[in-house]
Amino acid sequence: MHLAPAHLSEHLKRGLKSLYTLHGDEPLLVQEFADALRAAARLKGYTERTVHTVAGAHFDWSEALASGGSLSLFADKQIVEIRIPNGKPGKDGSAALQQLAERAQGDDSTLTLVLLPRLDGATLKAAWFGALDSFGVTVKFDPVDRRTLPQWIAQRLQLQGQRVAGGDEGQRTLQFFADRVEGNLLAAHQEIQKLALLYPVQGEGESRGVLSLAQVENAVLNVARYDVFKLAEAVLAGQAVRAARMIDGLQSEGESEVLVHWALAEDIRSLKRVKDALAAGRPMPMALRDNRVWGAKEKLYERVLPGLGDAALASLLDAAQKVDGIVKGLRQPDWPQDGWQALQRLAAMVCAQCAAPRAPSGHSPHRSAPTGSRG
Template structure:
């Protein structure tokens, strides 16, 4: 069974506990809070003992078998947690997890937490079987459009209200970092107590703690949101992200758009191209807008040549500031006309 993180509380109240839960994602706050909801509900149901198994390299999976075999009629109810993190179970782990799921102990709940699993990892034997035999909760980062609503709800829980402008400031300054966003809301509550928070108070109290993802920046460039992607690029530079990584991500997307626009000239529609190139739903708007802005492959080939020049700057083969050149190139991709 698949659930969204927001559905877990109501699901537990209606359906009770299931033997196995698989929690995966790369957004720390939602992962932490989702696991806390499950732990709290399990304690209420008498699962007072908690055993944590942290998987490292060369992990001995017999530990799971020993924990499963240790249950008896007189044992305490236990919550077993297997923390995979970025590790794969491997052959031994796959056998152990499948064996456990074949016959889960009656007085145990198993919670498996793992980092975000890409498409390749979701095709592995252990994931396929466990996802069918467990409650699967996949955590996704919030979209920019979802963040103001999330902040409004979070503030309401703390007894705070704020204008849309104040909420947008919080969203902008804590974008991509929900834990920092939560901390800023708690800070506002401590400083001003319950009630209405105005823009001046937010500007005075909330620090700029945004965390940006390189690929999210690329999508913002393709969408054409100039103020946001300029700020994202500055954030990446300030955080010490290697410029070669940023340039590589943009080069990769431009190269893909060269292929897509060639396909467009062959008569396929944008919708067909998105399907052919397996563009997932959350990126389709950004890709579509980029193709509509520049529908001819010649333009994307020129952008590709620009990335080659930036690469030469990064390697010291040509003079210039690659960060400045990346900003100028991204402005052009977004449709901004620059002076010569």
């Protein structure tokens, strides 16, 4: 049974189940959901708790299996937590989890909680995960993306009685906040809590709990944690300022120039491959699937490709090849010799093409990529 995280309160009103599986790559959201489950369980008499962390291939699953069948003299009900940080229980673990899932049916004395990271498609189809899903409740935690992060921040502020000003100032405040904590939800949570301590809710009427842009700027640290794959999405969306900021962030975090170049160059090559497939008569969905383009990138490719000409793609491929040499120590005429500056220029070139106005239907524009350098 699948449960959306937002529906927890409604779910708990109908009573606790005996088995929950939480999986995703947002530790804060997983932690908060698990805390809510534990709190509800304590109210129902689950006073004892044991935690088993699966570390390595030689984990003794017999202890986890035994926990579910034994209660101390002082507890009527118990919570058994099984944490699998790498998401791979192994052969013995697979059998044990299936046994635990089946045993959970009708057992109201034990609440079993399985905590997992983000799982790939193959793992989601594994027999052990299927058993957990069939006999219990599974909850998937998706990352809070950049587009919805301002709204998430606003909701969290509202929970502690705070809000930003209305209109453009409020939107600028939320955008500033999101820029500083992008990709690091735990840090965002900490910064929101800090605002509650720095600016206690006071006053009356419309001004009560309102945070100004200056207050947020003074309080919020630059704690963004950038991801090379999110950078690729920003570039394909034509978000030049955001992409430049993300590259600066990756540099300051010590990320490899080669890896950042690979992420940018791979999308340029994929755009060319999909473009060639379309020219050969391949339908867009099949061309994208054949080239392993899915998820958020699908819509970005669908938006960009119709107006991206062959000359522009050729120019981007040439630029990517030159930057490949620069990040490996080679000099290129008319290009910055610093690898990060070259990456900034390459990203700006792709952004310019992806953000350019699309040509009317039926036309095949051939635009050349800009050659200007950032900074």
